Amino acid sequence: MVSFNLPPNTNFGFVSLCNAAQVQVLQLIIVPGEEVYVFEQLGTESVLMPGPTAFKSADDGVVSVYIHSNGKEEPIRYQQSIIPGTNVNYIVLGAEDSSDQDFNDVIAMIYWPIG
Numbered sequence: 714m715v716s717f718n719l720p721p722n723t724n725f726g727f728v729s730l731c732n733a734a735q736v737q738v739l740q741l742i743i744v745p746g747e748e749v750y751v752f753e754q755l756g757t758e759s760v761l762m763p764g765p766t767a768f769k770s771a772d773d774g775v776v777s778v779y780i781h782s783n784g785k786e787e788p789i790r791y792q793q794s795i796i797p798g799t800n801v802n803y804i805v806l807g808a809e810d811s812s813d814q815d816f817n818d819v820i821a822m823i824y825w826p827i828g
């Protein structure tokens with residue numbers, strides 16, 4: 714699981730895609746135990762993991778992503794930046810479900826602002 718510090722009470726966008734031979738399950742956690750969104754999909758060719766694409770961060774701004782497949786948590790690597798010359802913040806992350814270390818089994822993006 715990885716956690717990110719977004720600005721509090723801010724609308725943000727989210728999208729996830731899978732490239733894996735095993736079902737991928739992603740939890741987007743905004744308030745642990747209270748506000749958790751689950752995305753689940755199987756697909757090897759950048760298949761959209763269907764679900765909502767707009768959310769709002771909570772009072773603490775912390776947003777966490779937990780990804781698992783076959784009951785095993787996946788390691789996640791990510792990069793956070795701002796599109797140069799704008800105020801568009803983005804986080805792109807990749808997760809690995811087995812041993813080939815391509816880290817594309819789930820690719821997801823969080824970005825803000827939206828609207």
Ligand SMILES: [Ca+2]
Pocket residue numbers: 809810811812813814815816817818
């Ligand atoms: Ca892989």
